[in-house]
Amino acid sequence: MDVLSSLADGFAVAFTLQNLLLALLGCFLGTVMGALPGLGPSNGVAILIPLAFTLGLPATPALILLTSVYYGAMYGGRISSILLNIPGDEPALMTTLDGYPMAKNGQAGEALALSGIASFVGAFFATWGLVFLAPQLVKVALLFGPAEYFALFTLAFATLGGIASRNQAKAAFAAALGLGIATIGVDGQTGVPRFAFGEVHLYDGIDFLVAIVGLFALSEVFVFLEHHRGAADADSSKMTIGRVTPPLSMLKQTAGAMTRSTVIGFVAGVLPGAGASLGSFLSYSVEKRVSDGKKTFGTGDPRGVAAPEAGNNAAAGGALVPMLALGVPGSGTTAVLLAMLLALNITPGPLLFQQNPDVVWGLIAALFIGNLMLLLMNIPMVSLFVRVLLIPPKYLMPAVAMISFVGIYGISGSTFDLLVMVGFGVIGWVLRKLDVPLVPVILGVLLGDQMEKNLRRAMTISDGDWTALFASPLAIGLWAFAILGFVAPIWIGLGFTIVGLGLTAATIAVDRSRQRNGQVLTYATGAVAVANDA
Secondary structure, three states, X not given: OHHHHHHHHHHHXXXXXXXXHHHHHHHHHHHHHHHOOOOHHXXXXXXXXXXXXXXXXXXXXXXXXXXXXXXXXXXXXXXXXXXXXXXXXXXXXXXXXXXXXXXXXXXXXXXXXXXXXXXXXXXXXXXXXXXXXXXXXXXXXXXXXXXXXXXXXXXXXXXXHHOOOXXXXXXXXHHHHHHHHHOOEEOOOOOOEEOOOOOHHHOOOOOHHHHHHHHHHHHHHHHHHHHOOOOOOHHHXXXXXXXXXXOHHHHXXXXXXXXXXXXXXXXXXXXXXXXXXXXHHHHHXXXXXXXXXXXXXXXXXXXXXXXXXXXXXXXXXXXXXXXXXXXXXXXXXXXXXHHHHHHOOOOOOOOHHHHOHXXXXXXXXXXXHHHHHHHHHHOOOHHHHHHHXXXXXXXXXXXXXXXXXXXXXXXXXXXXXXXXXXXXXXXXXXXXXXXXXXXXXXXXXXXXXXXXXXXXXXHHHOOOOHHHHHOOHHHHHHHHHHHHHHHHHXXXXXXXXXXXXXXXXXXXXXXXXXXXXXXOOOHHHHHHHXXXXX
16 A cells, blocks of 8 residues: 555646646657657657756656656657558567558558557556556665676676677677776776876766767767658658547457557566567567467458557556666666666665655656556547658758757757767767667666676675675576576577578578479579578
């Protein structure tokens, strides 16, 4: 009952005119940004962080604004997926499989409305999971010492590299780059400048907000400048919306899919590094295996829309659990939100619920309010959000750049930080061209300082004995999960490669056999290409 009374106090914080208006504004802006392919929730939140500081918002209103943008972007990602077959972000990729066929069949409005309802169901029940699970996780987190925290941070890096990236080597490089950036500045223990190269402005280190806005927002501008094209598609104007409310029979048909996917997505979100992409993929895969008896998935089955939408929005809520309770982000977007908390001098973790209960419970209450706003907003305003897809990127990207520069200068008042932000924008653009993930870089910048401090504390307590990092059962469990999370995808990828090589060898043998009979085939070349892709 203490949880419910705390939640009631949170609603008292959230039910102010300012917070309600900020939630409404965040939901609207988040939906618009989610609808624009390429931006997504991480970029949307990063772009609006400077706006929150420019407005001078206190901690709770600022977080309400940004988490509303987060949830709104998760909702909005489905719009371009269904209408244009272009996912607004990575979690919305699975929605294209059945959403776009429904739109082509004249059910675009029904698909959009159904996805909105599924998103509400997933996010609503995931928020209840946040209410009851996060305080329990806090009790476990109080058992953590310096060695356990170091193992926990390692787990975050390992799972982000192993689950959220297609190449573990590139993810490891990105994490090392982020940790290297975190060491810039004066060493807190010895007072010696590190990697400052005599530049006084670097003695305080790199501001993580500068790094985040540069890597996410400005790199998007550079990508646009490189390709001279945007995400808008003229064909969206030809798409008929039709009925904007799904029939009752469709809701009954998809109820089971929403329920199963909400559970799967929430569990995937709680796992550090898994995030909404894994939640969406698992939800669609499980639902297809359970319900696709007539092989209708991929042809416009409503369950193929409801499952990934409920899964990715439930994962978005689940990712907030480790961020608030442990101070470890569960996804790329929660890593950006973690930076916002740190910038507001609020330290996420076990003591957050004791030291700043108004911030935590006000935020959770605002999530409930924001979900209801999004449901009421998305169904009647579908036609308006569709028009957003027609905004020429040549107008959108300058606005993104302007918000970035004005916001960062408003925070620090330093032109040097603007140059650093541009530098990070270039770095982000290069890393994206090399297919190096940006989230481990941000995670390294955010957690590098705390990771170093906990390692030094553990070594000091143990008088330099490194085995202290593995002394407790909790630390051993965290190290085991970290190794498993990083190595398992490598073995899975190796398995696909072996299968591909086996197919290649078999195909070459068949090819040679048929050549002896005077038949020339070209199967071997195609099989080699399949093996290389695997």
